[in-house]
Amino acid sequence: MTSFLQTLASGILVGGLYGLFSSGLTLIFGITRVINFAHGDFVTLGMFGAVMLFTSLGLSPLLGILPVAVMSFLLGAIVYKVVVRRTLAIRGISAVDAQHGQLVLTLAVSILVSNLLLMAFGPSPRAVQGVLPDVYDVFGVYIAQARLVSFVIALAVFLVLYHFLQRTLYGKAIRATVDDRDMAAMVGIDPNKVYAVSFSVGIMLTGVAGCVLATYYPVTPTTGAGFLIIAFVTVVMGGLGNVVGAFVAGLLVGVIQQLTAIYVAVDLQDVGLFLAFVLVLVLRPQGILAGRGAHA
Amino acid sequence: MTTIRSALGGSLRSTGVLGPVVLLLVASLPFWLIRTQFVLSVVTLTLIFMAASLGWNVISGFGGQISFGHSIFFGLGAYTSAILQTHYGINAYLALGCGVVLAVVVAVLLGVVTLRLRGIYLALSTFALTLVFAILTGHFEGFTGGEVGLTLPLLGNDPARFAFEDKLAFYYVALVLAAAGFVVTWMVLRSRLGLQLRAVQADQDAARASGVLVFRVKLTGLAISAVPCALAGSVYIQYLGFIDPDSAFGAAVATQIAVIAFVGGAGKLWGPVIGAVLLVPLQQLLNSGLSAYPAGFNLVVYALVVLVILWIEPRGIMSMRWLRRRPGTPAAPQPAAAPDPPPQPVGGSNR
Numbered sequence: 001m002t003s004f005l006q007t008l009a010s011g012i013l014v015g016g017l018y019g020l021f022s023s024g025l026t027l028i029f030g031i032t033r034v035i036n037f038a039h040g041d042f043v044t045l046g047m048f049g050a051v052m053l054f055t056s057l058g059l060s061p062l063l064g065i066l067p068v069a070v071m072s073f074l075l076g077a078i079v080y081k082v083v084v085r086r087t088l089a090i091r092g093i094s095a096v097d098a099q100h101g102q103l104v105l106t107l108a109v110s111i112l113v114s115n116l117l118l119m120a121f122g123p124s125p126r127a128v129q130g131v132l133p134d135v136y137d138v139f140g141v142y143i144a145q146a147r148l149v150s151f152v153i154a155l156a157v158f159l160v161l162y163h164f165l166q167r168t169l170y171g172k173a174i175r176a177t178v179d180d181r182d183m184a185a186m187v188g189i190d191p192n193k194v195y196a197v198s199f200s201v202g203i204m205l206t207g208v209a210g211c212v213l214a215t216y217y218p219v220t221p222t223t224g225a226g227f228l229i230i231a232f233v234t235v236v237m238g239g240l241g242n243v244v245g246a247f248v249a250g251l252l253v254g255v256i257q258q259l260t261a262i263y264v265a266v267d268l269q270d271v272g273l274f275l276a277f278v279l280v281l282v283l284r285p286q287g288i289l290a291g292r293g294a295h296a
Numbered sequence: 297m298t299t300i301r302s303a304l305g306g307s308l309r310s311t312g313v314l315g316p317v318v319l320l321l322v323a324s325l326p327f328w329l330i331r332t333q334f335v336l337s338v339v340t341l342t343l344i345f346m347a348a349s350l351g352w353n354v355i356s357g358f359g360g361q362i363s364f365g366h367s368i369f370f371g372l373g374a375y376t377s378a379i380l381q382t383h384y385g386i387n388a389y390l391a392l393g394c395g396v397v398l399a400v401v402v403a404v405l406l407g408v409v410t411l412r413l414r415g416i417y418l419a420l421s422t423f424a425l426t427l428v429f430a431i432l433t434g435h436f437e438g439f440t441g442g443e444v445g446l447t448l449p450l451l452g453n454d455p456a457r458f459a460f461e462d463k464l465a466f467y468y469v470a471l472v473l474a475a476a477g478f479v480v481t482w483m484v485l486r487s488r489l490g491l492q493l494r495a496v497q498a499d500q501d502a503a504r505a506s507g508v509l510v511f512r513v514k515l516t517g518l519a520i521s522a523v524p525c526a527l528a529g530s531v532y533i534q535y536l537g538f539i540d541p542d543s544a545f546g547a548a549v550a551t552q553i554a555v556i557a558f559v560g561g562a563g564k565l566w567g568p569v570i571g572a573v574l575l576v577p578l579q580q581l582l583n584s585g586l587s588a589y590p591a592g593f594n595l596v597v598y599a600l601v602v603l604v605i606l607w608i609e610p611r612g613i614m615s616m617r618w619l620r621r622r623p624g625t626p627a628a629p630q631p632a633a634a635p636d637p638p639p640q641p642v643g644g645s646n647r
Binding site: 035037083086087090093096097098100101102103104105107108109111112114115116117118119122123221225228229232233236240265267268270271274277278281282285 | 360362364409410413416417419420421423424425427428431432434435497498547551554555558562590591592593595596598599600602603606607609610611
C-alpha cells in the first residue's frame, strides 16, 4: 500500500511538470493549428539553461526560472517569426499545405536543436546537484523536496497562465481566436499578434518546466523525444486545444507512467502511456474533461 | 530546361517517357559512374528509402493524412524477416511476405483507431507508436535481440535464400523495389482510389458529401502505403544483415521517410524520388566523410538543409518556381484523366 501511495505521489509530482509543458503544446495547437514537433527539445533547452546557469554562475534553478523564461519566450518569438510564419507568407499556398509545411519545419527545428545541444555538450547526462536535497516523510511516503517544490512551481505558473487566459485582454483575445478565428479577426483582434504571443508563451512554458525539472531530472541532448511523446499523449487526453485538460491529463500521465514503471518494467513506462493513449482515442477522442463544445 | 520542366511537372505521358529513361539510367550507373563500394552502398540505401517514402506518399501525400511513423511498417518488415530467419529458419522470401502481411494488419488496426478522427491524430499516434515499437523491441531481448539488435546468419552467395555475395545484386534488388514502388504509386494516382484520396486531401467534408467513403478510402490508402515500407525494411535487413530497434523504429527513421517526401514534394509522384536522391546521399556523406567533426554535426547540417528548402518552398522542391511553367500561378487541381493535356500551369498537379 505504501509503495502504491509512493508511486502515486511521485507520479503526480512529476505530472505537474508534464502538465505545464503540455499545456504549452496544446495552447500552440489551439491557436495556430501547429503541432510543434520541437516542443520536447525546448524542454531540454530549458533544462540545459538551468544547468548552465547553475554551473557557470552558481544560480539556483529556482532563480534561473526568470532568465530562462525570458530567453525561451524570445526564442519562441524568433522561431515563430522566422519558421512558422514563413509558410503563411507564400502566395497561393493552401491552408493544408501551409500546415503540413509547418509540421515539417518544426520537425527540422527539433533535429537542429537536439543536435546543436549534442555538439555543444556531448551525450553524457548533466544535472543540477545539491539543490533542494531534503526528503520529507509523510506517513511513510517519501517525498523529495526538489519534486515537491517543482510541482508547486508548476502549479503556480499554470494558475498564472489560467488567470492570464481568463482575465487579461490578451488572454481573452487568445481564447476568442481559439473559438472562432474569423470572428475574432472581425471584431478587431489581430491574428498575427495572437499567434505570435501564444506561440511564444507556449515555448516559455516549456522553458519554465524544463528549468524546474532540472532540479531532479538529469538531462541529455536527446531527452526531448521522450518529453514529446509525453506531451502528445497528454494533449490528446486533455482534448486538443484544451489548456486545463492538458494540465489535468499531465497529472494522470505522470501517474500512469510511474505505475507502469514500478509494477511492469521501468523501460516500458512509455508503453503504458501509449496504451492509455489508444484507449482515449477509442473511447473519448474529444479528451477526458471535454463536455460539449470542446475546442476542436 | 524546358524538357525537364515539362517532364517533371507535365502530363502523364511524359512520366511514361521519363520513368523508363530514369530507370535505364540508374540501372546503368554501376557501369560508368559507381566506382567504389561506398558509392554503391549510398545509392542502394537511397533506393531503399525512396521505396519507403513512395509508400508514405500514398496515404500522406495523395491522401493528406500525415504520418510520422511509417518506420512502423519499415521496422516490422525488417524485424519479421530477421526473427523468422534467425529463430525459425524460415526462408527469407517467405519471411519477407510475412513481414508485408503483418505490416498491413498493423496498418489496418492503426487506421481503425485513428482514421475516423481528424488527420492530426494519425500524425501524433504514428509517431508515438513507432517509438513504442522501438521500446518493445529493445525490451524483449530473447525474441528481438534487445538493444543489441539481430544479426542474420552469413549465408554467402545463396540467391534461393535472398543472400548475395556481390553487393551489386542488392543494388538491382533495391532498384526493382523502388521502380515497383513508383509504378504502384503511379497506378494508385491514376486510379479511382487515387482520385478519391486526393479529394479527401483537398476537402474531407466535400469528398464525403460527393459520396466518397472517406474512412474506407483512407484505410485502403494506409494499408497500401504500408506495403512498400515493409518491403523496404526487408530488403534493408537482407542487405545490411543487421537490425536494431533504433535503425528500425527510431525517431530518425520515422522522420526520414516523411521528410524525404516533404522535401521532394509530398503528394507529387516524383517528390519522394527527388527527396531521396538529395537527402539520403547527403546524410550518408555527412555520416562518414566529416567524422572529424563533433557528434551531431551531420544532423545539424541535415536539419539546416531541410529547413532552408522548406523555408523557400514549404510544398517541396517539386513546387519550386523554376520547375513550374508560369511563376505565381495559383494552385489549380488538374482533372485526373485529362486526355493529353496541353502545356499548362501545374501548381496543383500531383505529377
